[in-house]
Amino acid sequence: MNQSSVSKQNHSNQNKSLVKRFFAYIRKYWFIYLLILPGLICMIIFNYGTMYGIQLAFKDYSPKRGVWGSEWVGLKHFKEMVQDPNFIRAFKNTIIINVYKLLFGFTFNILLALFINEIKIRKVKSSIQTCVYLPYFLSWVIFSGLIRVFLEYPSAADMGGVVNQIISKLGGEPVDFLKRPDLFRGILTVTNIIKTAGYSAIVYFAALAGINPTLYESAQVDGANRFDMMIHITLPRILPSVAVMLILELSGLFISNFDQVYNLYSNYVLSTGDVLSTYIYRIGLGGGTQFELSTAVNLVLNTMGLIVVLLTNRIIDSLDVQGIF
Amino acid sequence: MTRKLRKGLAVFLGLTMMTSVITACGGNDEDDEHETETQIVSEEEKPQKKTEDESEEDEREHVTIRFAQFGNNADDIEGMENDPVKQEIEEKVNISLEYDTGTEGFDERMQNELFTGGAADLFPTWGETDKLRDWVDEELVYCLSDIVNASPERYPTLNKIMHSDEYKMYNELYTGDAEKAYAIYGIAAFAEPTFAGIPAYNTAILEEVNDGEVPQTVEEFIDFTIKCAESGYVGWWPRNDKLTNWNQIDKTIAGPQGTTILPPKGDFWEGFVPTGEIGTENEHWTLVATSDESKEVMKQLNEMYAAGGLDSGIGVKSDFDDAYAAFGDGRIASMDFGFGYPAQYKDFYLNPWEASNSDAKPEDLTLGVAPTHNGEHAKTYTTGTWVGSHYFIPTNCEFPERVLDLVEFIASPEGQDLMHNTVNGEYQEGREDYWEKATAPYGYGDGRCKYVWFSYMLSGTEYQVDFKNNEWWEAVSNPIDHSSHWATEQDVELMDYARDIVSEFRDDCVVTLPAYYNLVSLPAEANDIRTRLVDTTNEYLSQMLGGQLDIDEGWEEYVSEYERLGANDLEQMVNDAVKEARELYGN
């Protein structure tokens, strides 16, 4: 009896002091809290505010009743989604394109970094760097404009884009690049490499700069050639960065580049080029009015993406590099 | 890490719930307010309105009305600000007008905005029964006749229109209630029947390649285009910008062969071919997009494409401008210019041709004929009336009465006069550049005296309508055409030329359907099926045309895709709906 009353008193005292301590704590760090306040407000309104609409994925939207009042329909829209061949197609395309980008783009980035690093004439090296970083800063609208100009198919009336002019000069048949479903993914991959390879290589430059030059000197004394040095000295040194980049890349497996595809695709290549982001756009705002389906698809993708990210982040943690969380 | 995550997840859930509740409350409050507001309005409207009307009309508040209309150009900001007609309307109705327009995805945007509570104060859609019923059920649009009936003296013209029998018939068709008008209908009769599929030729190329002979049959036309390609020209540009508009290709090549490659889009009979006598019980409409005949047509098209007869640029570059430029430069031999309107031939001569050739003469172009196959022309089915876009006032608009004031003004003789009357009207005198200023900003710099704002509203043909001396139906089916007043000598020459040529085969091409075809209404599922079929067609035909998909291999897939998406059901629905309409309105 006695004991319990004492503990109760203790408890309330604790509560009081907790509140007190809380305010004291806030007062102590008021400036830090003040600093994060604008960002916090933005985040709550613009990022968490949209989460309210996620319920659309489980409802039949009725404008009269509003989002909140609309009727729950369970997993109806998810079933719809799974049965929609266009969704399946977009999903497949997204994964395939991302795998291409991973296989070719990712390795290319590393190679580019290693090769540029091998260039010893400073001026040449820095001018090459200047050139390869540049495309990254142009928007996909601009870049797709360039691509269209270059890949244009010749007609009876004009000579087509530069690429086809070269092909014809070499005696080949001109290729109608942007209309060929079998080439479209390749075009996406290659143009993505041109646009981002230089920029992506920067990560490796940072790691390469940290390698101790004496390592190379002693290897040279041992009679190793440049190629051996690249394989045995340089490559292992940048492996951690490679691992991190690989994981970051993997975490975007379900993310498709709306800008790139939207600015390049057409009816001809929907079968291989329609990706999830363009699909969501088309059924939601760009021509369709399937609000619920669009939201449901987004929810599924986000969830899957998040799972991948959490997994990869865990791996990054174990690699002893700083993750994103 | 896991603890961090768990903690984060908990806080996240809490936050989401909190924001949900906050936003939900906000949203609900708003909705509630809105509902009560409209209720109050409808209850208190009458007494308020009367006192208002009695006291002083000029005291009506100044509002900004966002008006949406399909398909004009709004890039000339300065020109729009200085548009004298717009200024005059604003002054007369005491409003500010904000103009909203677009082409691609415009209809869908209107619906999206409506569904999320942000629709324009006066906006259009093409008439689809299900859509309209849905909107009425969801209380998304105002019942316009209720507002008009509450103060008929404020809206005399609208009051007259809405009480005509034909208007009520359309009410019944669209919403099932003859007394409730939710829309300003845009319906009109055609002055001249329109049809597609008549290529216009560059005369010089025609002389060079074909000795000046105009191809008469489909086969001759295809040969001609391929010969052009061999002589270094593009044979034909069929006005298919984004590979979604197959109409010209269809009417030129497929139509004469008794089939159509079109998907079911637009008018419900598009994509169908009738058998049996139309208007009787024997008639049957068949969806032929996937028929063997259509397959043959696609093979012909693919051959043309491969041989360079068809412009290879269709669908990927924005070939509308490029094609016009190329035609103007004499690199394209033949081109479809749109519909069978003589006026459109004139526009076609002016825009791509005269614009890029300073020494242009009318003889430079030759208008061809609608090609035949075994002596048959492509058939174009029409009811003779044009169901244009209907205009609505959304319930998210706070001042529907003021918007109706605007509509009333446009419908009144004064408003119609302001918008259309040019030669005899008072507006032209001493203000030579007036119409140029009023129309040029929207891409109609040709000095034609037809105003572009609101021109779709009330009249489907964009001509002046006289509601004062006519009943509604009579007025919209006999619009006043001013075009002969303002046409130049050359314009008249061009239009007469086109009219002459077209008149030779017009009656072979145009089949007039009974009037009740306008009243055929398809069930809701039909529209879903149609949308999906249209997408399927666009995709398959694009690939087959360009050779990305082998036609023999792909066709079976195309057919089964059609079946899977419910093509057979759609055919059944169409025939049932036609039968129902025939029985209901046939006599």
Add this chain to the structure above:
Amino acid sequence: MGTRKKSTNKDTMLARFGFNFYDVFIYVFCISFALLCVYPMWYVLVASVTPYEEYIKGGLMLWPRGGIDFQYYKAIFNTKSFTNSIWISISKTFLATTLSVLVTSTMAYGVSKVHVKGMKVINVLVVFNLFFNGGLIPQYMLYQNLNLLRTYWVMVIPGALNITYFIIMRNYFTYSVPADLEDAARLDGCTDVGVFFRVVIPVSRSMIAAVTLFIAVINWNDYYNYMMFISNKPSLQPFAWVLRRMLVDKSMMNTVRDGASRLGMELPPPMALRMATIICAMLPIMLVYPFLQKHFTSGITLGAVKE
């Protein structure tokens, strides 16, 4: 065979300068990729000032043939909605970037102080948004409720907290601002406020400058917000959208061409106008590019990777 001989010859010649085949390969590879990256831009620049009769002849266009001609630029700058969109882009880039940098950097600094309670949780909450969001439709509805749709501000306010750069700046504050410096300042009697303004900001000035440039480039290139949430309001369209329309939509092109013909110019070919527009869109980025490059090569923007 002859080529082979030549190359071995070259090899020995190059070897004198410390080169070997391996070097040649690397140089050729890197230089050709670098050319691949910049040549398209050069081509467009040349094409945009080449008279059409010359352009249409084709070829690689290494240098303007037939004289330099700025008529296409004259044609596009004659169009009011064109110049208007440039102002819109400049002003929105300025406002959105300023707001974004202020909000993001202050928050990143606050959250980097992990010893302060709540910051770890807030950090997770922020980063979570990088991977999880309501999607387009909920976003659209939210903006509708906030009355942001069809307003200028929808291009400025919602992006205030840039999560990618939040992570980068947070990592910078955590790892690259020496903690000793802050502690020393505190020992000297500085408060948190003092530390922030007198130590942290001066130390991270160059990082903030870099991030500002990056965010500015993003804002300049952005048309997505206009396309989704404004849709069609020529008085508000940003330059990136005008560019897109010039590339794919006929109405914008018609406006420019009509304007040109009213000026009494010969009707300019669409392709040439497109090239000129592309150059105009690239110009501001080219102007800041030297600064951009200076900053990002030092690696500060890549805080995601700790060595």
